[in-house]
Amino acid sequence: DAKTTQPNSMESNEEEPVHLPCNHSTISGTDYIHWYRQLPSQGPEYVIHGLTSNVNNRMASLAIAEDRKSSTLILHRATLRDAAVYYCILRDNNQGGKLIFGQGTELSVKP
Amino acid sequence: ETGVTQTPRHLVMGMTNKKSLKCEQHLGHNAMYWYKQSAKKPLELMFVYNFKEQTENNSVPSRFSPECPNSSHLFLHLHTLQPEDSALYLCASSQDPGRWETQYFGPGTRLLVL
Numbered sequence: 001d002a003k004t005t006q007p008n009s010m011e012s013n014e015e016e017p018v019h020l021p022c023n024h025s026t027i028s029g030t031d032y033i034h035w036y037r038q039l040p041s042q043g044p045e046y047v048i049h050g051l052t053s054n055v056n057n058r059m060a061s062l063a064i065a066e067d068r069k070s071s072t073l074i075l076h077r078a079t080l081r082d083a084a085v086y087y088c089i090l091r092d093n094n095q096g097g098k099l100i101f102g103q104g105t106e107l108s109v110k111p
Numbered sequence: 112e113t114g115v116t117q118t119p120r121h122l123v124m125g126m127t128n129k130k131s132l133k134c135e136q137h138l139g140h141n142a143m144y145w146y147k148q149s150a151k152k153p154l155e156l157m158f159v160y161n162f163k164e165q166t167e168n169n170s171v172p173s174r175f176s177p178e179c180p181n182s183s184h185l186f187l188h189l190h191t192l193q194p195e196d197s198a199l200y201l202c203a204s205s206q207d208p209g210r211w212e213t214q215y216f217g218p219g220t221r222l223l224v225l
Contacts, residue, residue, distance in 0.1 A: 030210075031210075032210050032211055042216075043113070043201045043216030043217050043218050043219050044154070044214075045113065046215070049213075091211070092210060098167075099154075099156065099214055100156070101153040101154040102153055103153055104153075
């Protein structure tokens, strides 16, 4: 499985941008980069995904390095409700598109 | 509200009990999944169903028995569990199992095996 590396934890202040990094140096050309987050006492929820180009949606932006060996999830203005564990996941069609979760980054947001 | 519901939300059972977890999705999806999340461990995929057919069993012990009677419902039948099976069991669904498809998760069933 192509693996990802994320910091165990990060802190942010409310209303400030947050950049969550993910390294995936063994990514293959067909792997999609997905981000999910898990709020306390809830199941994971989809945040964003991309293949090569940067992506934006109402929740976040995804910046993908040109060599695709790393990516960054950007929350433009963190709120207290964004405190969660954020998972960066590579999905490979050879694995049937499985979601393989790592430990993720626990984001705390201070008021 | 993700469109995926799970019942019960909490369950306590003894090692000799038999119980079932239920998952229902209201999204018209064709693929459904069971995941296990133990304390301090990443989510682990257990089973995948696509159009009611099991397409993946991730080496799950036979004391966990899934059932998918139709594309909207998924069950996990539990019998003779061990205390180490205590965990959060999450159900998810997606339009199909493709690597670009979003999975939608339910809130989970918190299981405690005594």
